[in-house]
Amino acid sequence: MAINITTARGNIRIANSVLVKIIANVASGCYGVVGLTAGNGGKVLNPNNISSLSKGVKVKSENGKLSVDLHIATTYGINMHTVSDSIRSSVKYQLEHFTGVDVGKFNVHVETVKIVD
Numbered sequence: 001m002a003i004n005i006t007t008a009r010g011n012i013r014i015a016n017s018v019l020v021k022i023i024a025n026v027a028s029g030c031y032g033v034v035g036l037t038a039g040n041g042g043k044v045l046n047p048n049n050i051s052s053l054s055k056g057v058k059v060k061s062e063n064g065k066l067s068v069d070l071h072i073a074t075t076y077g078i079n080m081h082t083v084s085d086s087i088r089s090s091v092k093y094q095l096e097h098f099t100g101v102d103v104g105k106f107n108v109h110v111e112t113v114k115i116v117d
Helices: 016-028 080-099
Strands: 002-007 010-015 033-036 057-062 065-075 103-114
Touching: 002 016, 010 016, 016 033, 016 057, 016 065, 016 080, 065 080, 080 103
Parallel strands: 065 103
Antiparallel strands: 002 010, 033 065, 057 065
16 A cells, blocks of 8 residues: 655655554654554564564555554553553654655554563
8 A cells, every 4th residue: 555645746655664664663762662563462573574563553544644553562560541642643743744644543552561671
């Protein structure tokens, strides 16, 4: 899947893998996030493998806006609501800044909690 944007100067096509990389990179940098998961409550995905990361990030275009489902693992002891809000805010801002496309729905699914030393 790709996002197509029409401007006065022409068309822009953004590959799904680019969107996944942006989302995964920004989300992974948020406080309390251990990593992305595949949506099955299992292990944390390899951050260096785009095909692996795409299992934890689903992006669709709905009515001219992006719709995102993000599956994450968090650190034990943190407030999951606060982390989810932080991720939603940071990723939404960066996606809109980099792509120029508005983000509509943004669902964060906390799949597992990890104890980090």
